[in-house]
Structures are given as C-alpha cells and as structure tokens.
Amino acid sequence: MSIYSKRNVWCAIVLYFALVQVVIGETKYCLKEVDYCFTITLPQANETLVNFRLEAPSTAGWLGVGVGPGMDGYLMVVWITSEGKTLLSQRVGEEGVQPMATDQQADLNLTNSTIVGDKLIIEFTRPLKVKTNTIKNKQTFAYAYATINPESDDIVNVYLPRHDYRGNVKLDLEHGDSELQYDKLIIAHASLMSSVWFVLIPGAIFIARFARNLLPTTWFKLHVAIQLFLSTPIVLAGSVLSFVAAEGLKFDDPHRIIGFVLFLGFFIQLAIGAIHHHLYDPKRNGIPWWTKLHWWFGRSLVVLAAFQVPFGLKLFGVTDMVYYYIYYIYLFVILIAFSFLSFRLWNRRPDNEFKRMEDS
Known part of the structure; x- marks a missing residue:
C-alpha cells in the first residue's frame, strides 16, 4: 500500500469518527x-x-x-x-x-x-x-x-x-x-438583579427618605446617580441575560411575568422621577400628585420585586431551604430598618405625621 493510500485510509477513519461523533x-x-x-x-x-x-x-x-x-x-x-x-x-x-x-x-x-x-x-x-x-x-x-x-x-x-x-x-x-451555559446565565442574571432590587434601589430610597438632613447638598445627586448610572445598566444587562437563557421573551411562569412588569415599571419610574424633578418648586405649599406617585410607585416596585426571589429559586429548581431562609431574614432586616427610621421621622415631627425630612 502506497503512502498516499495509507493517508487516504487514515483520513477516512478520522472523518468517519468525526461524523459519528456529530451524529x-x-x-x-x-x-x-x-x-x-x-x-x-x-x-x-x-x-x-x-x-x-x-x-x-x-x-x-x-x-x-x-x-x-x-x-x-x-x-x-x-x-x-x-x-x-x-x-x-x-x-x-x-x-x-x-x-x-x-x-x-x-x-x-x-x-x-x-x-x-x-x-x-x-x-x-x-x-x-x-x-x-x-x-x-x-x-x-x-x-x-x-x-x-x-x-x-x-x-x-x-x-x-x-x-x-x-x-x-x-x-x-x-x-x-x-x-452548563444555561446555569451560568441564570446565576449571573440572579446576581445582577438581586444587587439592583435589594441593594441599590432600596439604598437610593433610604437616601431620599432618610438622608436629607444628613446630606443636605448631596442626597439628591446620590439618589439620581445610583438609579441612572448603576441600577439602569445592571437592569439592562440582567434582562439581556435572562432573555438569552430563555431563548426569547416568555410568559409561562410567574417569575417571568413579574420580571417583565418590573422591567417596564423601572423605566416608567425613571420617567416619573424626571417629571418630578422638572416640575419641582421649592416654594410649594403642598405635595403634588406626581411627587406622591413617584414615592409610592417606587415602593410598590420594590414590594413586587420581593416576590421574585422565591419564584426564581423555584423556577431554577432550588430545593435547599437555606437560600430561602437567608432571603427572608434579609427582607426582615430591611423592613425593620425602614420601619424604625420612619418612626423616628414621625416622632420628630410636632404634629406626629409621617412626613419626609424638610427639603434643603
């Protein structure tokens, strides 16, 4: 057998196993x-x-x-x-x-x-x-x-x-x-979205509600910067990861439905915030409806986001209750901190009404 024949045989063998491997x-x-x-x-x-x-x-x-x-x-x-x-x-x-x-x-x-x-x-x-x-x-x-x-x-x-x-x-x-590309995408998605909805956005809310006297000249800049330059790109990145992992937009699970609502709600909240800032009058005698809408719509989004983690863990197939317990404890700490600081605001007002600290 010539060297060319041997080479052709080996090429045929390699090609055969390559085809079998693909099939x-x-x-x-x-x-x-x-x-x-x-x-x-x-x-x-x-x-x-x-x-x-x-x-x-x-x-x-x-x-x-x-x-x-x-x-x-x-x-x-x-x-x-x-x-x-x-x-x-x-x-x-x-x-x-x-x-x-x-x-x-x-x-x-x-x-x-x-x-x-x-x-x-x-x-x-x-x-x-x-x-x-x-x-x-x-x-x-x-x-x-x-x-x-x-x-x-x-x-x-x-x-x-x-x-x-x-x-x-x-x-x-x-x-x-x-x-495990799917697992990697979902874990990255969960990490990004958790950092936004349970660290950055609550942090921006706490700053706007409780830090006006502590940071009279910088609280607003911090609030806006967190939402625009941190929360927004992370929300976009996390949403893209979930879209790629699920191979499209799907509404076959509560987690995915709520996630889509939160995605739209986040950008609606940014628009309401921009309107509030544009129409803000430091000499106002009362609180206009668009300002109250900005407050309560933002809080509603955070409350809705609180349901996302259990639904997400269930969708991903997590059965170890330790992850659920850690999340519930974290939510409890956030709720206690918000309630305690809100009570301090109420207690410091002479008329004992739940109001924000005075605008500076």
Whole structure:
C-alpha cells in the first residue's frame, strides 16, 4: 500500500469518527451533591432511539430525568425494589401534583441494570418522539434524586416520595456540550438583579427618605446617580441575560411575568422621577400628585420585586431551604430598618405625621 493510500485510509477513519461523533452527540451532566449523573446519547444515522445512562449511589430511592424544564412535564423515573427488581416508568406531571403514568409505558426499554461496588448503573432507551414529548438537539432537561424508595412494583399506581434534589440543565446533545451555559446565565442574571432590587434601589430610597438632613447638598445627586448610572445598566444587562437563557421573551411562569412588569415599571419610574424633578418648586405649599406617585410607585416596585426571589429559586429548581431562609431574614432586616427610621421621622415631627425630612 502506497503512502498516499495509507493517508487516504487514515483520513477516512478520522472523518468517519468525526461524523459519528456529530451524529451521536453524547452529553453527560452530574449533580455533585449526591454523585448522580445522567448521560444522553442521540441515535446514530437511520436510528430513532435515544440512549439514557443513569449513575447514582446504590442507596438511591428513585431517580428521575425529565425532558423539558421543571418536574411538572414529561418525566422518566426508575427505582429498584427490595427484591432487586428494576422498574422504569414514563410519567407526566403537573405543578404540585403527583406525576401520573402515561398509557404508553412501552416507549421505554430497560437495557441494563447493575450495581458495581456502591454505584448503581441504569441504562434504557426511548424514541426521539413519543406521544407527548420530543427530544431536541438543544433541550432543557430536568432531574430529580430521592433517597426514599417507592417500594412498589406497580409502575402505574406507585406513589413517588418527595425528591431531595431537583433542578434544570440545558444541554446541547448534538455537540456533546454540557458546560452548563444555561446555569451560568441564570446565576449571573440572579446576581445582577438581586444587587439592583435589594441593594441599590432600596439604598437610593433610604437616601431620599432618610438622608436629607444628613446630606443636605448631596442626597439628591446620590439618589439620581445610583438609579441612572448603576441600577439602569445592571437592569439592562440582567434582562439581556435572562432573555438569552430563555431563548426569547416568555410568559409561562410567574417569575417571568413579574420580571417583565418590573422591567417596564423601572423605566416608567425613571420617567416619573424626571417629571418630578422638572416640575419641582421649592416654594410649594403642598405635595403634588406626581411627587406622591413617584414615592409610592417606587415602593410598590420594590414590594413586587420581593416576590421574585422565591419564584426564581423555584423556577431554577432550588430545593435547599437555606437560600430561602437567608432571603427572608434579609427582607426582615430591611423592613425593620425602614420601619424604625420612619418612626423616628414621625416622632420628630410636632404634629406626629409621617412626613419626609424638610427639603434643603
């Protein structure tokens, strides 16, 4: 065989494996907290079956993989009974309701179930497209891990104990990409928006309401600078990140609906503030309606934003209550500080009315 023939053979081999890699597109994701991993492999050419491989501690109760965001859609569940029987169930769930078995359990085919050391390995297949669900090349998958075993061999009527861990991950099956781009975008979005709505904007409100006598010549400049030069670019950046992560504007969840309302409300509040500043008269005898609107519309936006974090944590699949407790404690501290400082303003007025400090 000539050197050119050998080179052509090696080129053909490399090209073949490159094509196979593109077609198969194996992708793996692991939940580090409990060492639970699932691998999804697209079918080869002229085939229609998607391969799933689940790896978890042998002490796992039940394992779940869902096609789509959240555990309230299409779900595949596997568990092993005390007799060592491996059961695989296809289910469809709704928010807050036990997922029910579909009428097409034959869509799933168990191909392997073994325990190697302390590791449980489950392998099964399902078609790319089933009655209620289709797997796409770029797809959000949900996952769940439970420590309590259902202890039942009835795949239709079994009751699934509550999961201990759950979440969402967006995977690119075609290119084998599991770099968690979705998670990174959402975490960045949450960090930016939290800094705006629970640090910068409350800080600007506190300065405008309580710091007029303390900073008689700079409180207004600080209030405006925080909103224009810090809050505004961060709100825009955080909104773009969520738009990219969700692949468009969606209104299928309370968090996304409230987020859109807050986005519009933020810029409406800036416009109301500009009107208030333009029409401000230092010799006024009363408080005009546009000024009161600026006060209360801003406070309303912050109150509405307070509901965003629990909804966002739930949408992202966070089940660890520590994050919720930390957030509620922080809200409590902000509320106590606002109430205490407001009481001081009221107590310092001779007529005991809730009013701001005198304009300087």
